[in-house]
Amino acid sequence: MLDLADVHTYYGNIRALRGLSLSVQPGEIVTLIGANGAGKTTTLRTILGMVRPRRGTVIFNGHGLHTLTTDRIVRLGIGQSPEGRRIFPRMSVLENLELGAFARPDRDGIAGDLERVFTLFPRLRERAAQKGGTLSGGEQQMLAIGRALMARPTLLLLDEPSMGLSPILVEAIFRIVQDINRQGTTILLVEQNARMALRVAHRGYVIQTGRIVLHDTAAALLRSDLVRKTYLGEK
């Protein structure tokens, strides 16, 4: 479904990705784990066409994403909850969610999905009329994920969805990730919370300084020494 091959992405003269390759099959949850600055977010930005790879290819269902603009890529069916909760602060919660479905033609489906988001995050229903910017940090995080779901993507990119959420919501968010996956959405999940991510994912990749150093099934990664020491904090 999604295939990155030997991708090199630069910021100016700085190499952020150094020959990164990974693939996501339809129906999977794949997680990408790694330290801050390893290139996780850059990988997502490269997939979405927000930075162009200098070398390598990004293929999604036969389309070469590395030549397309971000809006075209989103219309191909890739959704994202961006890093840093980039919600529209002066629009209401409801308007934010509706904008998520901007590129969709099916009115009925949109109403159904809105209901689904409100069921997942009752807090957003309570605050539907409030401006996005007045939400707390965690609520904005919910809104960013909800907005991504509204596009009903075939592939959903999630950038640290658990960041800043309360323990009960962290649990909920990973359940939600599994739910929407069962409903047919393929997911690429970038997470700092490696333990939870590996629990819900089918496969995982470990990224260090811009390249993949390890990939395996999630269960095998949970047992691997490198992952346990570096990303799970075990001694």
Place this chain on the structure above:
Amino acid sequence: MSVAGRALLVVALLVYPFLDRALGLQTVHAVSDGMIYVLLALGLNIVVGYAGLLDLGYAAFFAIGAYAMGLLNSPVLGSPLYGHVWSFWLCIWIAAAVSALLGAVIGAPTLRVRGDYLAIITLGFGEIIPVAIRNLGDVTIDIGGWRPVERLNLTGGENGVNPVGRPYLPGVPFETDPVPWYFLILIIGALSLWAMSRLHDSRLGRAWKAIREDETAADCTGVNPISTKLLAFALGASFSGFAGSVYAAKLQAITPGAFEFQVSIMLLCMVVLGGAGSLRGVVLGAMLITVFDRVVLSQTTFMVRALGRALGLPALVAADLTLWRWFFFGLGLVLVMLLRPQGLAGRRAASPLVADDVEPVGTPEVASSPRLETIPPWLRERLTTAVAGQGDPVILEVRGLTKHFGGVVALNQVDLVVPRGAIIGLIGPNGAGKTTFFNAVTGLVRPDDGSITFAGASVVGLRPNAIVARGIARTFQSIRLFPDMTVLENVLVGEHCRLDAGVAGAVLRPPSVRTEEARARERARALLAFVGLADKDDATARNLAYGDQRRLEIARALATEPRLLLLDEPTAGMNPRETETLTGLIGLLRRELALSVLLIEHDMEVVMGVSDRITVLDYGTRIAEGAPAEIQRHPRVIEAYLGTGYEQELTAPSGP
């Protein structure tokens, strides 16, 4: 610039007018006028480039300077200061002072508004001044036939002021020769440039930059945004006062038409073209535009006409390119913005992420845990002596704190006590009001009801920067550094409220200021070493890795010498190793420095591990308060916040 380069420039500037005379070019006059605009652009640069305030009406201050000189040093209105050998030399200072004063007076009400609104207000001000000058030439007040004021001339009206007294120096022919003017303006310009470059590298310059980058963060780091911006306005205006008075005296006459809106825009073009914030850039931009305007356009017109005559094309013979000046300015500005948005000499913001090949390929580097012996001795001394003087066992006491936002109750009768030297956890569901609580304690939002007592005194109603000065520092949930300042500068801004250097100190740098500045840098470096950023002084803050940015924010907060530290989700987005390091740091601060900490955190391992007591908020109301073990078992907390999966997490080898 190298020493040889500087020397060459000085020689060129000194030789130029004589060379010009020898060659008969007669450009000294135009170049001197150009240098006045350079001086104006430099003044505007303080406002726009340093403090980041868009001023669309700067020509108004130019007018004020020029009219201050014109009215004080002219026989038209019968000024007693006119006609002495010292008239000009006195009036130029009065003009600068008047401009600075009016800059402050006009700035005071407008600087509370931000961004676009401020620009609109300055635009209005820039229009008002020339209109007022035009209309104050003939003032009559008529109250039912009684005329207390009749045909009073305050400004010379549409005709302006003529003549304006010239400067007098024995043996120097200011009347007939442009060369003395050139040197007079050169000296004023050089002194201004020197003063500005010193201001830039001072406590005040850092405060301006910090406000430009993030006003709220600057406020919460101890920089008073109102007075700091006002100072930028007043200083910027005072330089235009110098420029205006020289301009008036050089021209010998001033009319309101010389200070129209276009002048403001042209000055703004100079700053933006050269690179806002860069002295060299602004000088370059101003010189380019004036030379283009005064020399290139007229010379090119001359050539085009000659060409037209030679070719017999009447369209070219009648051409006047000077009529197209605004077209060329506009085109130049568009091109610069497209090709080089930071300006000709501005610095491009460095690329994000760390430099190539510095990260080890194996296990990612994580800063080592902070060690006891790396605690900066000065910080230990400052904090522990402050504590010794205070007997009160409670550092922060909040009672009945209430805050509404529209119909939403963000905080409802919240009580919270932080004993001296304690670590208190503040947890609760997302949107429960935890950050609002921080914002109320730090002065960012004003509570509707309730009391906040810090070290025995109420802090309700104080500005955030004043609360920092009292000894409360904070970090932000979404990191708020000054992203384009260096790591060291970020920490130095934290020391702002503990340093004293003012404008005169910044420019003249007496020994006391030098010592203070050297000590501030030494302290900042010690703090950086303490939090594990020892070798990153000169890195730009935005280029730091995420965990390093968190640590830098803590170092900046510590630089304010707090007695209470508010940390808003400090470990969010950190991996388990980084989290462990940070937890160690928090414990060390409390143990060794007796620092009290109020901690918002969602990582239960951290909160339960370091907190003495925990307060739980839900929907703005306190639903529980107690020791960590009690909170973990509290049914309402489990229901609203922890969830049932939490116990599994606890039994797992390590937390989330």
